[in-house]
Amino acid sequence: MLSAYMLGEEKGGGMGKQKSKTKKTKAPSADEAAFLAGHRLDAFPRPSVAVDVVILTVRAAALFVCLHERSDHPAKEQLALPGGFMRIEESLDEAARRIVKEKAGFDDIFLEQLYTFADPGRDPRGRVITVAHVALIEAARFDASPCPKGRIEVPWPGETGGPVDVFVDSDGPHSPIELAFDHRDILGTAVRRLRGKLDYTPIGFQLLPAEFTLRALQDVHEAVRGEQVNKDSFRRRMLASGHLEATGSHERDVTWRPAELYRFIRRSAV
Amino acid sequence: MLSAYMLGEEKGGGMGKQKSKTKKTKAPSADEAAFLAGHRLDAFPRPSVAVDVVILTVRAAALFVCLHERSDHPAKEQLALPGGFMRIEESLDEAARRIVKEKAGFDDIFLEQLYTFADPGRDPRGRVITVAHVALIEAARFDASPCPKGRIEVPWPGETGGPVDVFVDSDGPHSPIELAFDHRDILGTAVRRLRGKLDYTPIGFQLLPAEFTLRALQDVHEAVRGEQVNKDSFRRRMLASGHLEATGSHERDVTWRPAELYRFIRRSAV
DNA sequence: CAAGCATATATGCACTGAGCATATATGCAC
DNA sequence: GTGCATATATGCTCAGTGCATATATGCTTG
Numbered sequence: 001m002l003s004a005y006m007l008g009e010e011k012g013g014g015m016g017k018q019k020s021k022t023k024k025t026k027a028p029s030a031d032e033a034a035f036l037a038g039h040r041l042d043a044f045p046r047p048s049v050a051v052d053v054v055i056l057t058v059r060a061a062a063l064f065v066c067l068h069e070r071s072d073h074p075a076k077e078q079l080a081l082p083g084g085f086m087r088i089e090e091s092l093d094e095a096a097r098r099i100v101k102e103k104a105g106f107d108d109i110f111l112e113q114l115y116t117f118a119d120p121g122r123d124p125r126g127r128v129i130t131v132a133h134v135a136l137i138e139a140a141r142f143d144a145s146p147c148p149k150g151r152i153e154v155p156w157p158g159e160t161g162g163p164v165d166v167f168v169d170s171d172g173p174h175s176p177i178e179l180a181f182d183h184r185d186i187l188g189t190a191v192r193r194l195r196g197k198l199d200y201t202p203i204g205f206q207l208l209p210a211e212f213t214l215r216a217l218q219d220v221h222e223a224v225r226g227e228q229v230n231k232d233s234f235r236r237r238m239l240a241s242g243h244l245e246a247t248g249s250h251e252r253d254v255t256w257r258p259a260e261l262y263r264f265i266r267r268s269a270v
Numbered sequence: 271m272l273s274a275y276m277l278g279e280e281k282g283g284g285m286g287k288q289k290s291k292t293k294k295t296k297a298p299s300a301d302e303a304a305f306l307a308g309h310r311l312d313a314f315p316r317p318s319v320a321v322d323v324v325i326l327t328v329r330a331a332a333l334f335v336c337l338h339e340r341s342d343h344p345a346k347e348q349l350a351l352p353g354g355f356m357r358i359e360e361s362l363d364e365a366a367r368r369i370v371k372e373k374a375g376f377d378d379i380f381l382e383q384l385y386t387f388a389d390p391g392r393d394p395r396g397r398v399i400t401v402a403h404v405a406l407i408e409a410a411r412f413d414a415s416p417c418p419k420g421r422i423e424v425p426w427p428g429e430t431g432g433p434v435d436v437f438v439d440s441d442g443p444h445s446p447i448e449l450a451f452d453h454r455d456i457l458g459t460a461v462r463r464l465r466g467k468l469d470y471t472p473i474g475f476q477l478l479p480a481e482f483t484l485r486a487l488q489d490v491h492e493a494v495r496g497e498q499v500n501k502d503s504f505r506r507r508m509l510a511s512g513h514l515e516a517t518g519s520h521e522r523d524v525t526w527r528p529a530e531l532y533r534f535i536r537r538s539a540v
Numbered sequence: 541c542a543a544g545c546a547t548a549t550a551t552g553c554a555c556t557g558a559g560c561a562t563a564t565a566t567g568c569a570c
Numbered sequence: 571g572t573g574c575a576t577a578t579a580t581g582c583t584c585a586g587t588g589c590a591t592a593t594a595t596g597c598t599t600g
Binding site: 042044045046047048049085086088089090091092113115116118119120127129131196200 | 312314315316317318319355356358359360361362383385386388389390397399401466470
């Protein structure tokens with residue numbers, strides 16, 4: 001049944017047809033308008049498209065993710081990533097922001113598309129593909145959300161990849177919890193992406209408040225990378241990156257020498 | 271205009287067939303089984319899901335992409351990326367490989383998911399989202415495909431991003447061609463991704479034959495990055511990467527001193 | 541055949557950033 | 571004040587990069 005899926009594409013399967021290239025315009029011709037009017041995209045089966053969001057923060061040198069308890073089957077009462085179905089009129093970004101707002105309560109948040117998971121059988125309800133997103137937020141705002149929070153432990157080094165383990169600390173020390181669907185894989189992909197971008201983009205600053213110490217920035221990098229970094233060269237590299245601006249003020253209520261607070265500034269041009 | 275694809279009910283109704291493929295989820299309880307039996311994913315409007323593939327190679331120090339002339343509206347007779355609708359029973363990877371085979375003739379190819387483009391209005395037929403993929407192939411195999419070939423010119427430096435220009439050289443020097451839908455943006459995203467991964471993954475070797483000279487490898491890097499690289503440090507860096515194995519043989523039929531041929535070897539462990 | 545040419549390949553040197561050690565500064569607890 | 575924990579500054583070594591120079595190896599040309 002090849003033709004059923006080739007709507008709007010060539011039917012014959014030949015590759016070498018080379019018609020003369022006519023000038024093409026954006027305004028639809030009468031011919032095209034007639035084609036579109038008689039066109040039925042819903043004449044063949046389509047999957048459902050969901051959007052899931054991995055909302056991450058760094059607290060106490062560890063990665064945490066915002067979860068959501070499912071109120072319906074499948075995986076009823078199990079924890080899952082906040083997600084929902086894309087509405088027919090909204091973009092993926094709009095859908096993701098709506099879900100973040102509805103299920104975690106965050107209004108303004110750094111958001112980026114991650115990967116599309118589409119294995120047949122990943123959802124028992126039928127053919128559901130999900131466009132996963134990553135959102136990053138500072139710990140104070142993260143903590144203010146009522147969502148269940150999971151601590152992430154990454155069992156692989158560097159950017160190896162694979163599922164990660166999630167612990168809900170309120171239950172005390174125990175084995176990692178189960179997540180609905182393939183959400184442990186999605187989480188693993190999110191961590192791998194984050195590790196890959198951390199050194200080459202200013203993405204790490206999204207996990208910090210507006211003003212922060214170099215030590216806090218280092219904590220973020222160490223939590224994401226899952227390993228210690230050299231303090232001196234980290235400081236030098238960050239200060240030389242052009243992304244930091246000293247505020248002149250210092251942290252308070254610490255029992256040691258207060259560190260200077262810095263602001264993130266988007267670098268002019270490369 | 272929305273109503274055209276908001277006629278919710280599906281005519282084919284083919285969701286039930288693959289329901290038994292739930293390998294990742296636990297056996298449903300009686301309660302859950304009852305829920306799933308009464309569940310209708312098709313009660314809500316769903317988009318159509320397409321897959322487009324950016325098939326790239328490097329030839330003569332330039333990036334080239336494999337295209338496809340559309341035989342039907344919309345954008346009839348216009349060039350586009352090879353693409354098609356995902357079938358309800360196949361994974362994205364399977365769909366992409368089917369499309370690569372059908373429209374470009376490549377059987378075994380490096381393939382990777384790129385990004386999902388889903389702006390409402392990107393397709394005049396209605397709500398169509400596309401999961402774009404990138405495929406890389408060596409120039410000799412690329413040239414053997416009957417697909418129309420476009421030369422890529424990237425108007426932005428580094429990983430700035432944005433649409434790229436495509437030229438069909440057979441028509442002589444002229445302005446960049448128009449591509450169907452948002453395919454110039456998809457191409458731009460592909461180039462940006464490629465630039466980002468080139469230095470930190472062995473992805474560049476996918477653009478070369480099994481045995482190649484260091485100069486050819488450098489040509490690949492320069493074509494992807496769009497700028498010259500230092501020859502000496504590039505050689506040293508590549509030889510120190512652990513990804514290269516000398517074959518002992520040398521290139522032939524060149525008018526200068528023949529360079530040694532190398533093989534790509536996947537580095538053991540990091 | 542010898543000279544010339546284009547490229548490959550090898551080596552040395554200066555510069556830069558990273559890792560490391562050391563010294564000084566600044567808050568709090570006692 | 572003393573002790574302590576951390577921040578901050580400086581100097582050293584080492585590895586990688588950009589650059590220059592020297593040699594090697596094929597073909598072309600006279």
